[in-house]
Amino acid sequence: QSVLTQPPSVSGAPGQKVTISCTGTSSNLGAGFDVHWYRQLPGTAPTLLIYDNNNRPSGVPDRFSGSKSGTSASLDITGLQAEDEADYYCQSYDTSLTGSVFGGGTRLTVL
């Protein structure tokens, strides 16, 4: 049971938009801590995709965007491409655990 809750899977056709949600509690997202998103391609290490709710590291296309409100956050991916098939994880800080917490991960399938 992960501290942050994500849907196990989402899917979309090429060119469409998908949204991945991340729900936290009053000890993490609700306490004002930022949410960050990682993408993990099959068999590889996670890489930072979105940091501090809505910022993209250099090299990440603007098809990826994030938002946060209260205890919820979301990752939007527009113009879906086959290469977007991966697992996506949200992450934040939790005051109760005094450390980082991850969501359970969401597998994106491009139909």
Added chain:
Amino acid sequence: QVQLQESGPGLVKPSGTLSLTCAVSGDSISSANWWTWVRQPPGKGLEWIGEMYHTGSTNYNPSLTSRVTISVDKSKNLFSLRLRSVTAADTAVYYCARRYTGYDYLDYWGLGTLVTVSS
């Protein structure tokens, strides 16, 4: 370009101690970063293990704190993970990563190393 590289035994016996090191290049272990370990059991999600600052400050996952130690070797520019009394549930890919002080995200990750706990 910051790079992190995990190394260590791929097989550990039950009740034994898992020991891994993470070599850092392109950055100093004494810089303003928290050096972090994350693991991922096969087919499952990511779990934060803990982190250490070069001054010796540490933060550990409460579920692992009684068994885990993270340390830093400034002379070799690397940091290490020790996990005691392992069981099959500790079988996972172990990643080392960097967290810049003042921020919560992990900006650089190693490639990961699979550790299997089995007799």
